[in-house]
Amino acid sequence: MNDSNSCLTCVDSNCFIKSCYPDWIFRIMKTKSETKYKKGEYIFRVRDHVKGLFFVKNGKIKVVSTGLNGKEQIVRLAGNGHILGHRGFGGKSKEVYPVSAIALEDSVICFVDNDTIYEAFYMNTQFVIELMMFYSKELRAMEVRMKYMAQMTVRERIAFSLLYLKDVFGYESSEQELNANISRADIAALSGTNKEQVIRNLTELEKEGSLLMLADENPDWGTKSPQTLGGNHMTI
């Protein structure tokens, strides 16, 4: 194991492993593996057996679920410090992934096997609590996303998806970075519509200059309603 593989010197300060006791960080360091995934590669596929937990060291990942008519739906995005493959540990031994995870750009992912993770839970209270808080936060964000999915027009959902992208990946200039990693089809899969609608609405938003406004938005994923989504519900 080289130095770049060390959890102690890892630049990502958000990684949950850091909340373990020092000797446990060492232990996880020793058992974990670190893999590079190219853009478009699968980290895991639906129905693969769950063998452990993934930590995104750096990169951008989409978690997709095959929905009705085989239409792909992006249920979650994961960036630096996030975890992938929750639901794996703790359940029955023969658990399988209900979703697939695909790299949106070249990414480095750490992997810790089930046994180690599970034992770490029992030995590192803070670690479990942090993870629980993470789930709790994700759950809340999900509730908000679901609410908006249910109530918004397509145009608003698309705008909202851009905000979500910015929130998770922290894009600065929506335009270029966005085009680099995310296709129109991806945005559609995130917004629950088709690529044609995405294209139409993006050009409209661009005409109005709303895209730049979106880039400046700082959504609070809990209490606040989106203010400038350029739709009927616009409240600027």
Added chain:
Amino acid sequence: MNDSNSCLTCVDSNCFIKSCYPDWIFRIMKTKSETKYKKGEYIFRVRDHVKGLFFVKNGKIKVVSTGLNGKEQIVRLAGNGHILGHRGFGGKSKEVYPVSAIALEDSVICFVDNDTIYEAFYMNTQFVIELMMFYSKELRAMEVRMKYMAQMTVRERIAFSLLYLKDVFGYESSEQELNANISRADIAALSGTNKEQVIRNLTELEKEGSLLMLADENPDWGTKSPQTLGGNHMTI
């Protein structure tokens, strides 16, 4: 405290408190309070200060969020043994609820204050792990719900909501029990549409006899797609 207030003899075997060590169950028993809420009463309101964690002893609760145009959206349903007001503990001291919780029928809810809960986390590893698993499960269910919200037609969303109702509350005869607790407006708020659509689609489903089929459905909230929702995607 009378006997019915005891966590040891509580009939609900799913309650998370049971995964604490015996002496901690006693401690929680002593500090907790137990309140009856009538149908329609609020357990907590959006922006109330979070003071602890609620456990549904028995009853049916809807967790609602005010969405766009002030339209109510039901983001979650909670039945026996479920918890309410997650997100409270652990965060900043002055946390507030991002949602409201309302009783759908007369319900009994236990309440444990923040300090006790938080200390219990640190002293009862199994307790935290169970809670984490619960969140993880809820998160997964939420991802599925979101996917369907995004991809389904109104008709299918309504059918799906009925399955969700059955899953959480375990209705046997959809018809009567459903009408007793849930109004058409509630189903609309759960499905992300309006009461008119709910009415139209329910009568259609009834004509086709699909309602009864729905009652027999046993949805797997993870991998399986709904098979008999009586829409375009129907695959009977």
Added chain:
DNA sequence: CGTGCTTTTGAATAGTATCAAGGCCGGTGG
């Protein structure tokens, strides 16, 4: 210089929300 891929635009169709009006109770007070 095709070939395959994503993006873009158009037109026809289907689905959904909204508005308006009326029906059906259960309760309340004259």
Added chain:
DNA sequence: CCACCGGCCTTGATACTATTCAAAAGCACG
């Protein structure tokens, strides 16, 4: 007892929105 009220449920007509199908333009790559 009956009339009235307010609640929820139901139905219809209309305007709007979104999906789908089709076709073409742009672009990278061998």
